[in-house]
Amino acid sequence: MALYRYFLKRLALTIPTLLGVSIIVFLLIHMIPGDPIDIMLGDRVTEAARLALEERLGLNEPLHIQYWQWFTSALHGDFGISIRSNQPVMEEILTRLPATIELTVVALLIAVFFGIYFGVSAARYRNTLIDQSLIGFSLLGVSIPIFWLGMMLIYLFAVMLGWLPVSGRLSMGVAIPTYTGLYLIDSLIAGQIGSFIDSVRHLLMPAVSLATVSLALVVRVTRSSMLDVLSEDYIRTARAKGVQERKVVYTHALKNAMIPVATVIGLQLAKLMGGAILTETVFSWPGIGRLLVSAINVRDYPVVQGVVFFVAFAFIAINIIVDLIYAYLDPRIRYE
C-alpha cells in the first residue's frame, strides 16, 4: 500500500472518532452541575434578562440542535465566548498555545536526546557503575510525581540557591516581539541574546520536570533494545572489520535498535500533554493546561469545552502523524 493511501485510510477512520469525541465533550460539559446563566449574571436577575441571554446563547434550543450548532462552529474555529474574560475562546487558546508547545517540545527533545544517549551508554557499559546508576535513575524516574519533582526543583534551585526564576516565562521588564509566540525562537529572530537566555532560564525547570518520566522510559527501552542488537552477528562482523567502536554503536547498532524506541517516544506525547497540565500549574506557566484548570475552577464552560475539544483534536492529529512516521520507518505496518 502506498503511503498516501495508508494516510487516507487512517484519516477516514478518524472522522467517527472525532465526532464521538465532540459529542462526549459536549455532553459532559452540559452535565456539570450549576447553571451557566447564573454564573454569567449572578442570581439577582430578572426573568426577562435570563430569557434574553438564553435565547442569545441558544440555550433554549433542544440539546441536539445546541450540539450541532456548537460542533459546526467549532469546526470553523469558533468555540464561543469565555464567560470570565468575554474574549473568544479560540483567541484565549491561541494566545496560550505557543507556551504549551514550547514547553512540551523542549521536554520531548530532552527526553529523546538524553534518553537515547543515556540508554546507549548504559548498554555500552553494561553492568558497570554507569549502567547501574542509569538503571536506578530510570526505575525512580518512571514513578516520580512530576508536580512534586517540580516543586522540589523550585525549592532547591530558585529558593535556596537562587540560580533560576521561580515561575513564569520571562522576567519582569523583558519583552520579546511576537513572530511565532515561541520565545526561544522569537528572541533569536529579534537578535535579543539577553531575552533568549532569560527564557531559557525560565524554561529549564518546567521542561526538565515534565521530561523526567518520558526520559526514564526512553532510557529503559533504548538500553534493552541496544543490548539485543549489540549481540547480533553483524555487530561482531563490524567490530572484526576494525570499524571504530563509536561508529559501531551509534550507526550500526543504534539504527536497528530504534524501532521499539520510536514506539515508546510516540506514546510519550499523551503523557507529555497530560503532564503539561500539571507542570504548568506548578510553574505558573501561561499555557493551555493552566487555562483549562483555572476555567474548571471558575466554571467557565465555553473555555473548558473549547480547550478539551482542541486538545483531543490535536492529540488525534498528532497520533496520525506518529502512525505515518512508523509506517514510513517500518513498511510492514502499512500492510496490516
Add this chain to the structure above:
Amino acid sequence: MFNELNQILRVFKRNKLAVVAFFIAVLLVILAVIGPFIAPYDPVEINLSARFEPGFWGGNTENLLGTDNLGRDIFSRILHGTGISLKVGYAVIAITAVVGLFIGLVSGYFGGVVDIVIMRFIDILLAFPPLLLALVIAATLGTGIEKAMLAIAIIYIPSLARIVRGSVFTVKEMPYVEASRAMGAGNTWIIIGHVLPNVLTPVIVYLTLLLGDAILYTAALGFLGVGIDPTTPEWGAMLSSGKDFLILGKWWITLFPGMMIFLAVLSFNLFGDGLREAVDSKLRMN
C-alpha cells in the same frame, strides 16, 4: 493451580527489588488501616497559633513533621492520607475490573454489531489524553472521593476491555467451549464457567500494574483541586496547599506528602513489574 502459584512465587522471589517493594507495599496497607488510630492529631483541625511549625529538625517533638499553613499536623495528615490514596487505588482497580471485564467479555463473546459499537466507543475514550479525560469527568461529577475514583477508573476501563476482548477471541474457539455448547450450556454459563477463568491472568497482571498509576492520578487530581476537596488530607491536595509557601522556605509542607506519593507509586510499580515478570516466565514455560 497450587503448583502454578508456587512456580510464580519462585521466580518472583529471585527479584530482590520486587520483594522489598512488596514488603513496603504491605507496610503501606497496614499504615492505611491503623493510620487513623495512631495519628496524634485530628488531620483537619485548624490551629492558627501553630502555623508553619518546623518538625523534628527544629526540635519539635509534638509535631514530628511540622505543621502547615493552617497549623494542621502534617504527620497526622499523611497517616490519614495513606488510607485515602490506597482506598482510591483499590476502588479504581475494583471498578476497572468489574466494568472492564464485563464490557470485554460481552464484546468479545458476542462479536458482531455489539462488538463494533463497543469498540468504536472505546476508541473514542482512548482518543483523549488520560489526565485530560479524568479531569473533565471529575469536573462533571463534582467533588468527592467516590467521584474521583470513578473519574480515574474511566482512564483504565477502555484498555482493560480491549485486553479482555482479545483473550476472549482466542478462548471462545477452544474445544472445551465447543464441547460445553454441544452439551447444551447457555451463554451465561459458558462465559462465567469457561471463558472468564481463562482470561483472568492478563487481567490480574494489568490490574497490579495499574495501582501505582492510579495513586499518581489521584494525587494529580488532588493537586489540581478538581474532584477532591482541597481540605481533605489527600497527599496531592496537601502538596497543593504547600505550593505557595515554598518561596517562604516552608519546604516541609510539600516534601513529606510528595515523598509518600513517590514511595507508594514506586513500591506498587516495582511489585507489579516483578509479578508480571514472574507470570510471563510461567506462561513461557507452558
